[in-house]
Amino acid sequence: MHIVYRISLLLAYSLISACSDSPLNNPYPAAESNRNIYYDTFSERPKHLDPARSYSSNEYVFLGQIYESPLQYHFLKRPYQLIPLTATEVPAPVYQDREGNVIDEESPSDKISKVIYRITIKPGVLYQPHPALATEKTSKYIYHNLEESDLKGIHTLTDFKETGTRVLTAADYVYQIKRMAHPKIHSPIAGLMSQYILGLSELSKELEEKYKESEIGEVSYIDLREYDFEGARVIDETCFEIILKEKYPQFLYWLSMSFFAPMPWEADLFYSQAGMSDRNITLNWYPIGTGPFMLTENNPNRLMVLDRNPNFRGETFPEEGEENDAALGLL
Numbered sequence: 001m002h003i004v005y006r007i008s009l010l011l012a013y014s015l016i017s018a019c020s021d022s023p024l025n026n027p028y029p030a031a032e033s034n035r036n037i038y039y040d041t042f043s044e045r046p047k048h049l050d051p052a053r054s055y056s057s058n059e060y061v062f063l064g065q066i067y068e069s070p071l072q073y074h075f076l077k078r079p080y081q082l083i084p085l086t087a088t089e090v091p092a093p094v095y096q097d098r099e100g101n102v103i104d105e106e107s108p109s110d111k112i113s114k115v116i117y118r119i120t121i122k123p124g125v126l127y128q129p130h131p132a133l134a135t136e137k138t139s140k141y142i143y144h145n146l147e148e149s150d151l152k153g154i155h156t157l158t159d160f161k162e163t164g165t166r167v168l169t170a171a172d173y174v175y176q177i178k179r180m181a182h183p184k185i186h187s188p189i190a191g192l193m194s195q196y197i198l199g200l201s202e203l204s205k206e207l208e209e210k211y212k213e214s215e216i217g218e219v220s221y222i223d224l225r226e227y228d229f230e231g232a233r234v235i236d237e238t239c240f241e242i243i244l245k246e247k248y249p250q251f252l253y254w255l256s257m258s259f260f261a262p263m264p265w266e267a268d269l270f271y272s273q274a275g276m277s278d279r280n281i282t283l284n285w286y287p288i289g290t291g292p293f294m295l296t297e298n299n300p301n302r303l304m305v306l307d308r309n310p311n312f313r314g315e316t317f318p319e320e321g322e323e324n325d326a327a328l329g330l331l
Contacts (some may be wrong), residue, residue: 004024007106008263028078040061040172041112042058042061042300043058043194044056044058044151045058045300045301046058046059046062046300046304047059047284048064048284049063049124049168049283049284049286049287049295050063050185050282050283050287051063051067051176051250051258051259051261051263051287052179052180052182052185052187052259052263053185053186053187053188053284053307054258055188055189058271059143060258062259062287062304063287063329064258064291065291065292065293065306066128066287066288066289066291066294066295066306067258067261067262067287067289067290067291068085068086068125068261068262068289068290068291069083069085069086069255069256069257069258069259069260069261070085070087070091070119070121070173070255070256070260071083071085071087071090071252071255071256072084072085072256073106074318074320075140075317075318075321076318076320076321076322076325076330077320077321077322078322081257082252082253082255084122085256086121086122086123086125086168086179086262087119087120087121087255088120088121088122088288089120090252090257091117091118091119091178091252093105093115093116093244093247093249093251094105094115094116094117094118094201095107095114095115095116095118095247096110096112096114096115097111097112097113098113100114100197100294109246112246112247113245114198114243114244114245115243115244115245115248115251116241116242116244117238117242117243117244117251117252117255118235118239118240118241119170119173119240119241119242119255120122120238120239121168121169121170121173121238122238123237123238124143124167124170124202124313125167125168125290125313126165126166126167126290126311126312126313127165127166127254127264127288127289127290127311128165128288128289128290128291128294128309128310128312129164129309129310130158130163130164130165130267130271130288131143131160131162131163131164131270132144132264132267132270132271133163133164133166133252133264133266133267134160134162134163134164134268135164135166138225141266142162142164143162144161144266144269144270144273146273146274146275148274148275151189151275151276151279154281155279156279156281157281157285157286158296165311166264166266168262168290169237169238169297170234170235170236170237170238170240171225171234171237171240171265172262172263172264172265172280173232173260173262174232174233174234174240175225175239175262175264175268176259176260176261176262176263177193177197177200177225177231177232177242177260178203178224178229178232179224179225179263179268180193180200180259181194181200181203181204181207182207182222182224183204183207183208183211184211187259188322189254189259189281190204193254195245196244196245196246196248196251197231197242197243198229198230198231198243198244198245199229199231200229200231200232202229203227203229203231206227207222207227210222221268221269221272221273223265223269224265224268225265230243231244240314250271261289262289262290263288264288267283267288268283271283271286280281285298288307290309290311290312291309291312292308292309292312292315293306293307293308293309293312294306294307294308294309317331318331319331323324
């Protein structure tokens with residue numbers, strides 16, 4: 001009796017499901033069935049979407065789609081191989097002695113005084129549409145001098161009517177490196193990077209003093225463009241250098257992580273304005289990047305939505321991979 005019942009039930013289910021291409025327990029709206037949407041779940045809400053602060057895998061699910069570091073890993077090759085992302089090539093370190101002479105990579109460690117990584121980025125890369133980059137015809141930023149009254153009716157980032165974009169520059173990468181030294185950000189890799197990046201520790205102390213002087217640390221914005229340091233400097237619009245105090249081959253792998261993703265100063269200023277954090281309009285909540293997707297809805301207790309970045313330049317699938325990838329149809 002029980003066996004007959006179960007078979008009948010399965011048969012009934014199969015007959016019903018045959019009438020439709022959708023599974024019976026499809027939890028998604030029927031109106032979205034023909035759209036190009038990928039659904040996924042997350043078990044823990046992301047706390048930090050600021051690339052200088054984030055250091056957990058559940059956050060990197062989002063950061064990896066939004067931000068673009070200079071380097072990335074090849075999609076198919078194993079063992080893992082670094083390739084350019086926004087950089088034009090993987091930079092080769094240049095070793096110098098105390099007199100500034102270029103020396104061989106195999107030189108003794110005590111002879112190496114500086115290690116220079118010169119990084120050139122691809123021209124014409126654009127940021128996602130964002131209110132921080134919105135300008136008037138006079139090039140004046142629309143949302144950079146907001147009063148509390150200007151935020152009436154503003155509850156999320158999408159409540160700002162105007163958006164803008166601009167080209168990615170080498171200075172944006174240098175600005176992000178300086179953010180590691182900001183006393184209010186508490187970057188989890190600031191201590192480690194201070195051991196290697198020339199002058200980062202001194203910059204951290206300088207910014208700490210500035211932070212204390214400004215109404216006992218109540219200042220929310222420090223214009224990092226005004227603070228130069230030797231360890232990261234702009235060469236021109238598309239080229240910058242990072243200088244280490246000693247040989248550290250693993251540094252290249254850090255350049256694939258979002259800690260070294262670019263940050264436009266405009267976004268730093270925009271989010272620091274009074275009243276923004278009260279509305280949860282912060283970099284931790286609304287990232288800004290040049291990657292293929294942008295976060296348009298952030299309700300981590302219910303739904304987070306990544307939409308295509310209309311300004312993304314595009315990226316082709318790899319033509320090379322492992323020995324049997326062609327047979328598997330992966331190339």
